[in-house]
Amino acid sequence: MSGGPAITLKSQPIDGNNGNSGNAAAQQQQTANNAAAAASSSSSSQASSGTVPPAQEGTRQSSLQRIQLRKQKVFNLPEAQKLAKLSMYSACQFEGCRCTGWKTPQENRHRDVESSYCPEPTEECRNASCRHPLRSHISHLTEISRSSMDELLGAIIDMENLFMSMQRVEDEDTKKVYLYLFRLLRQCVLTRQQAVIRGPLGDPPFESPCITKAVLSLVFYKYNHLNPTELQTMTEVAKTFLNFLNHYNFESPSARRGDPTLTHEDASTYKINYTRWLVFCHVPAFCNSLRQFETSLVFGRTLLRTVFQYMSQQLKKKCISERDRFPEDKRSIITQMPKFLEALRAELLKDDSPIWDSTYRPPNSFVVQQRKRHQEVAPPATISSAGAAAPSGSKRSSVGEPAHKRVKKEVAERVTSENQDDLPIEVVMRAMKSVAESKTSNKSEILFPINVSRDENVKAEEQKRAIEFHVVGNSLTKPVDKQTILWLLGLQLVFAYQLPEMPREYISQLVFDTKHKTLALIKENQPIGGICFRPFPTQGFTEIVFCAVTMAEQVKGYGTHLMNHLKDYSIQRGIKHLLTFADCDAIGYFKKQGFSKDIKLARPVYAGYIKEYDSATLMHCELHPSIVNTQFIAVIRNQSEILKELIAQRHNEVQKVRTGLTCFKEGLPSIPVESIPGLREIGWKPQMRPVRASRPLEESTDPEKLATQFASVLQSVRQHTAAWPFLRPVTAAEVPDYYDHIKYPMDLKTMGERLKKGYYQTRRLFMADMARIFSNCRFYNSPETEYYRCANSLERYFQTKMRELGLWDK
Numbered sequence: 001m002s003g004g005p006a007i008t009l010k011s012q013p014i015d016g017n018n019g020n021s022g023n024a025a026a027q028q029q030q031t032a033n034n035a036a037a038a039a040s041s042s043s044s045s046q047a048s049s050g051t052v053p054p055a056q057e058g059t060r061q062s063s064l065q066r067i068q069l070r071k072q073k074v075f076n077l078p079e080a081q082k083l084a085k086l087s088m089y090s091a092c093q094f095e096g097c098r099c100t101g102w103k104t105p106q107e108n109r110h111r112d113v114e115s116s117y118c119p120e121p122t123e124e125c126r127n128a129s130c131r132h133p134l135r136s137h138i139s140h141l142t143e144i145s146r147s148s149m150d151e152l153l154g155a156i157i158d159m160e161n162l163f164m165s166m167q168r169v170e171d172e173d174t175k176k177v178y179l180y181l182f183r184l185l186r187q188c189v190l191t192r193q194q195a196v197i198r199g200p201l202g203d204p205p206f207e208s209p210c211i212t213k214a215v216l217s218l219v220f221y222k223y224n225h226l227n228p229t230e231l232q233t234m235t236e237v238a239k240t241f242l243n244f245l246n247h248y249n250f251e252s253p254s255a256r257r258g259d260p261t262l263t264h265e266d267a268s269t270y271k272i273n274y275t276r277w278l279v280f281c282h283v284p285a286f287c288n289s290l291r292q293f294e295t296s297l298v299f300g301r302t303l304l305r306t307v308f309q310y311m312s313q314q315l316k317k318k319c320i321s322e323r324d325r326f327p328e329d330k331r332s333i334i335t336q337m338p339k340f341l342e343a344l345r346a347e348l349l350k351d352d353s354p355i356w357d358s359t360y361r362p363p364n365s366f367v368v369q370q371r372k373r374h375q376e377v378a379p380p381a382t383i384s385s386a387g388a389a390a391p392s393g394s395k396r397s398s399v400g401e402p403a404h405k406r407v408k409k410e411v412a413e414r415v416t417s418e419n420q421d422d423l424p425i426e427v428v429m430r431a432m433k434s435v436a437e438s439k440t441s442n443k444s445e446i447l448f449p450i451n452v453s454r455d456e457n458v459k460a461e462e463q464k465r466a467i468e469f470h471v472v473g474n475s476l477t478k479p480v481d482k483q484t485i486l487w488l489l490g491l492q493l494v495f496a497y498q499l500p501e502m503p504r505e506y507i508s509q510l511v512f513d514t515k516h517k518t519l520a521l522i523k524e525n526q527p528i529g530g531i532c533f534r535p536f537p538t539q540g541f542t543e544i545v546f547c548a549v550t551m552a553e554q555v556k557g558y559g560t561h562l563m564n565h566l567k568d569y570s571i572q573r574g575i576k577h578l579l580t581f582a583d584c585d586a587i588g589y590f591k592k593q594g595f596s597k598d599i600k601l602a603r604p605v606y607a608g609y610i611k612e613y614d615s616a617t618l619m620h621c622e623l624h625p626s627i628v629n630t631q632f633i634a635v636i637r638n639q640s641e642i643l644k645e646l647i648a649q650r651h652n653e654v655q656k657v658r659t660g661l662t663c664f665k666e667g668l669p670s671i672p673v674e675s676i677p678g679l680r681e682i683g684w685k686p687q688m689r690p691v692r693a694s695r696p697l698e699e700s701t702d703p704e705k706l707a708t709q710f711a712s713v714l715q716s717v718r719q720h721t722a723a724w725p726f727l728r729p730v731t732a733a734e735v736p737d738y739y740d741h742i743k744y745p746m747d748l749k750t751m752g753e754r755l756k757k758g759y760y761q762t763r764r765l766f767m768a769d770m771a772r773i774f775s776n777c778r779f780y781n782s783p784e785t786e787y788y789r790c791a792n793s794l795e796r797y798f799q800t801k802m803r804e805l806g807l808w809d810k
């Protein structure tokens with residue numbers, strides 16, 4: 001594992017340090033040529049201007065500063081010079097010309113475009129197939145705003161840095177990723193679109209719960225009983241850990257080959273996660289034209305498991321080596337770290353740990369408290385994996401970030417905070433307050449509650465001690481009190497009356513059997529219902545033998561509350577499953593209590609233990625350790641009231657009338673949709689696609705008609721001359737490492753099969769599979785290959801065919 005002192009890639013930092021090594025490779029391809037040239041230009045110009053230190057292995061922070069300085073310098077250039085730089089990555093607008101970037105007439109002059117040299121608009125491109133003046137490469141750019149121009153220049157610098165990093169990195173997997181991102185940025189600069197990563201890697205977040213959420217849950221789960229100061233310390237320890245992880249430098253999969261801690265399956269999962277980390281977390285930290293995600297917010301248990309051992313060792317070592325740098329009042333973070341890591345390790349290994357359960361959630365009060373503490377206390381010193389104690393808030397520099405990046409960051413922050421808490425806590429708190437107030441203000445409802453569930457009434461009776469629940473049983477080793485015996489006798493009668501098919505002796509035998517217990521519902525000191533059960537702790541389940549409520553008390557909610565008590569009782573004793581043979585008439589009741597005929601336990605777990613009955617149905621209920629069943633209905637009810645209140649609040653916002661837009665009167669030709677006031681507030685998101693007015697919702701289109709149209713498109717696509725690489729699935733025998741890189745393969749044969757099975761119910765599904773064929777191909781193969789060309793050509797043909805049938809949006 002790497003993750004050593006410097007936060008740089010193992011072989012080469014993406015840091016703005018440039019050499020000349022790009023030039024040789026640059027001759028091989030047009031795009032690379034421009035990049036290498038421009039990259040080396042920056043090197044010389046930096047060195048000559050003296051604004052940037054000479055190339056050397058630097059820390060993450062200094063790398064970021066160098067990149068930012070260089071960008072700022074380019075942003076401050078006169079416009080003519082900026083355009084000259086842009087021209088090197090802009091397609092010639094001369095009709096029929098295919099040149100993708102202007103080249104300086106003298107081979108090495110491009111180096112100076114970032115310092116002194118400013119070519120004339122009339123100077124001719126050195127590219128023999130172009131020879132058009134610089135002007136023809138920028139004619140389409142002269143009208144763009146300053147900020148758009150700076151965005152493009154920022155992306156160009158990112159691209160150049162990527163190219164240089166790619167030249168130096170030794171690891172083939174990493175190199176491939178750099179190349180992919182380089183091409184992506186190159187394409188974005190050419191087309192003036194924002195970089196969006198699509199493809200077989202999937203979209204972040206990749207796992208739920210994310211590491212941040214699980215670590216917060218761990219603090220609650222393990223340390224909530226501590227006093228506030230100790231709890232505060234553990235929270236800071238957890239944050240220090242997350243900070244370390246977010247700056248951790250993961251080792252390439254090839255360097256981990258032979259690592260005994262990784263199974264074969266782990267190794268291939270690690271490879272995918274490593275690629276995701278590079279693409280979404282690590283590279284964008286340096287290339288701010290790409291959207292960046294925090295490692296701890298997009299990855300979960302799978303990634304942490306594969307890196308934890310080595311990473312925690314490193315963190316412990318750092319704690320020791322940096323102990324003296326920590327202010328005295330923060331030393332407890334260092335001393336508590338091993339304990340915290342040990343607890344986290346244990347939860348990582350446990351398959352049923354609640355902290356890794358996506359539904360587990362510390363109570364809101366805890367989350368709010370933690371936030372308050374976080375705001376009140378000055379940020380703790382944290383150990384970054386860069387090796388130095390850094391203030392936790394320092395993270396990455398955002399000085400001079402392009403506007404689009406800031407927007408993207410805001411979106412990213414919104415997405416990640418949405419990922420943790422669906423709505424800002426203040427909004428939820430406001431809704432909760434309003435629900436509570438409406439309850440207290442509506443006095444008549446308190447006296448005569450309308451629409452209150454039976455469960456609430458039973459709970460109210462229980463609170464008033466009008467009814468009681470007791471687990472009772474016979475014993476041969478301990479004295480059994482008279483009251484218990486009387487209740488057992490009463491229960492025996494209840495069961496005998498309500499289950500007339502059961503022989504009385506059999507009921508007596510089991511009710512008084514010492515291995516069986518009965519949960520008794522007592523009213524006025526008489527049993528009015530009960531559940532007789534037998535726990536099998538070694539098997540992890542409890543068998544429900546009899547369950548009944550006296551006739552006069554049925555359908556009042558007692559049966560439900562009895563079952564909820566039994567569930568809580570079982571959970572407290574580590575039992576996670578209830579099994580019963582339900583009478584035909586009682587199946588409906590058991591279904592309502594969460595039982596199902598679908599038995600999730602393997603038969604050997606219960607066969608031979610549970611008593612089997614003819615003409616009864618085996619039913620199973622899985623218990624969730626973090627649910628308090630006796631509170632569950634009330635919680636759900638409360639939540640639904642809060643939801644209703646939130647919907648009402650949102651409704652009020654949507655109804656808000658805003659002043660109209662004045663920007664068009666002021667001469668603006670267009671504005672981004674997202675800048676229209678109120679649109680985001682009602683939930684509009686940039687990625688939402690408009691529904692075309694000319695066609696009804698595709699979901700409502702006749703599926704049979706769609707299927708016929710898809711069949712005809714598929715047939716035409718199959719017969720195209722460029723279709724041959726995609727006709728059937730790629731086999732591992734043909735391309736051994738294909739499935740290491742491509743997680744979601746697709747081909748025309750599979751699409752045909754899916755079409756026959758009726759999978760393509762919507763146009764979107766059909767298009768997504770076809771798009772996957774092309775994106776997989778372009779991800780795996782490089783542009784100079786025949787495969788890549790086939791993908792491009794077939795994709796164009798596919799779009800034409802779809803357009804012919806009116807199935808294409810644009």
Ligand code: ACO
Nearest residue numbers: 546547548549554555556557558559560583585586588589
């Ligand atoms: N079939 C379908 N639904 C039922 C049945 C039934 N036999 N019994 C109750 N329910 C429903 C209720 O209508 C209610 O639904 P709702 O909340 O949507 O209105 C829900 O189940 C729970 O009702 P409760 O009032 O909480 O249950 P109750 O106190 O009536 O107790 C019980 C249910 C124990 C099944 C009771 O009706 C009874 O004693 N029945 C006779 C004995 C019996 O059949 N026991 C089960 C035999 S199987 C065995 O013991 C393993």
